[in-house]
Amino acid sequence: MIAPHDLRRLGDEILARLPGARSTAEVDALEAEALGPGAPVTEARRGLRDASDEVRRELGRAVNEVTAAVTAAAGERRRSLAGAERADRLAEERLDMTLPGRVPARGTAHLLSTVWDEVVDIFVALGYTVATGPEVETAYYNFDALNTPPAHPSRLESDTFYIDHGSDPEGVLLRTQTSPVQVRFMEAHQPPIYVVVPGRVYRRDAIDATHTPVFHQLEGLAVDEAITFGDLKGTLEYFARAFFGSRRRVRFLPHFFPFTEPSAEMHVDCFACEGSGCRVCRQSGWIELLGCGVVDPNVFTAVGYDPSAVSGFAFGVGIDRLALIRYGIPELRVFFDPDVRILRQFP
Numbered sequence: 648m649i650a651p652h653d654l655r656r657l658g659d660e661i662l663a664r665l666p667g668a669r670s671t672a673e674v675d676a677l678e679a680e681a682l683g684p685g686a687p688v689t690e691a692r693r694g695l696r697d698a699s700d701e702v703r704r705e706l707g708r709a710v711n712e713v714t715a716a717v718t719a720a721a722g723e724r725r726r727s728l729a730g731a732e733r734a735d736r737l738a739e740e741r742l743d744m745t746l747p748g749r750v751p752a753r754g755t756a757h758l759l760s761t762v763w764d765e766v767v768d769i770f771v772a773l774g775y776t777v778a779t780g781p782e783v784e785t786a787y788y789n790f791d792a793l794n795t796p797p798a799h800p801s802r803l804e805s806d807t808f809y810i811d812h813g814s815d816p817e818g819v820l821l822r823t824q825t826s827p828v829q830v831r832f833m834e835a836h837q838p839p840i841y842v843v844v845p846g847r848v849y850r851r852d853a854i855d856a857t858h859t860p861v862f863h864q865l866e867g868l869a870v871d872e873a874i875t876f877g878d879l880k881g882t883l884e885y886f887a888r889a890f891f892g893s894r895r896r897v898r899f900l901p902h903f904f905p906f907t908e909p910s911a912e913m914h915v916d917c918f919a920c921e922g923s924g925c926r927v928c929r930q931s932g933w934i935e936l937l938g939c940g941v942v943d944p945n946v947f948t949a950v951g952y953d954p955s956a957v958s959g960f961a962f963g964v965g966i967d968r969l970a971l972i973r974y975g976i977p978e979l980r981v982f983f984d985p986d987v988r989i990l991r992q993f994p
């Protein structure tokens with residue numbers, strides 16, 4: 648039978664080692680060294696039954712004291728370990744909610760695209776449909792069918808990008824205007840026609856503030872019975888007001904285009920100075936906006952329409968020009984500059 652003081656010494660030893668336990672598993676093992684199955688305290692408790700009264704009293708007290716002390720100390724150590732383990736885990740999983748988020752880079756539409764869409768929308772709201780055509784075009788569609796004679800200056804090598812294709816050196820080209828789509832559309836459709844054609848066009852212009860070899864136009868074509876110059880004026884005045892503001896006035900000046908007769912240039916009074924003269928309108932009070940006219944009978948004949956049965960008007964407006972004017976941009980080149988600082992100014 649183990650002596651009470653040996654039990655107490657074992658208990659003291661375990662109490663001394665418990666603070667050094669690094670995990671709850673180590674605490675369990677230390678506790679079991681005294682109180683587990685077959686351990687001295689357990690064995691002593693079992694032996695009490697057969698012991699003398701005097702031994703039972705002394706040993707029983709030691710068993711109870713050691714059991715209580717070790718159980719309490721082990722529990723204490725477990726609790727502090729659990730607290731430390733939790734603190735460790737919290738430190739490890741720490742999340743700094745005050746860090747600024749990462750803002751994803753978002754693109755914006757290019758100003759030209761925005762103006763393109765806006766102009767198209769104005770005409771779509773009037774009932775026009777949208778058509779497109781090829782940028783590599785034949786001289787037939789770009790010039791001949793549009794009543795432009797072979798000697799017309801716009802057909803010069805110095806003005807037009809010709810493409811080396813086939814036997815005729817001037818047979819295929821980069822379209823110089825969106826007007827050829829008028830012809831293509833009329834070939835494929837019967838009146839009534841109300842169509843707009845936004846698109847890219849090309850000319851052999853040297854780059855300067857207002858010229859780039861590629862730019863954008865919106866063509867318009869209305870063909871129906873008894874269309875008059877009055878319809879043209881009403882439609883284009885509506886467009887000028889929708890784009891530049893409801894107070895705008897327009898004027899039409901005689902001009903020449905091969906595919907319209909009569910032809911006109913439409914001006915809008917300056918939105919910046921209300922027509923009194925400023926830098927935007929170069930002191931004239933007016934801004935030249937677009938070309939237009941009544942469709943020439945020769946164009947109808949070219950597409951197989953009867954010029955005595957239908958009439959129509961057409962117009963062509965520079966999309967880049969509209970954007971330059973409205974936003975006061977000094978250089979057409981900025982539209983083709985990949986610098987996002989320019990794009991960011993027009994969100």
Ligand code: DAH
Nearest residue numbers: 824907938939940961962963
């Ligand atoms: N195509 C002409 C140009 O590029 C613009 C134009 C003028 C288009 C009169 C038309 C029109 O449809 O009727 O300068």
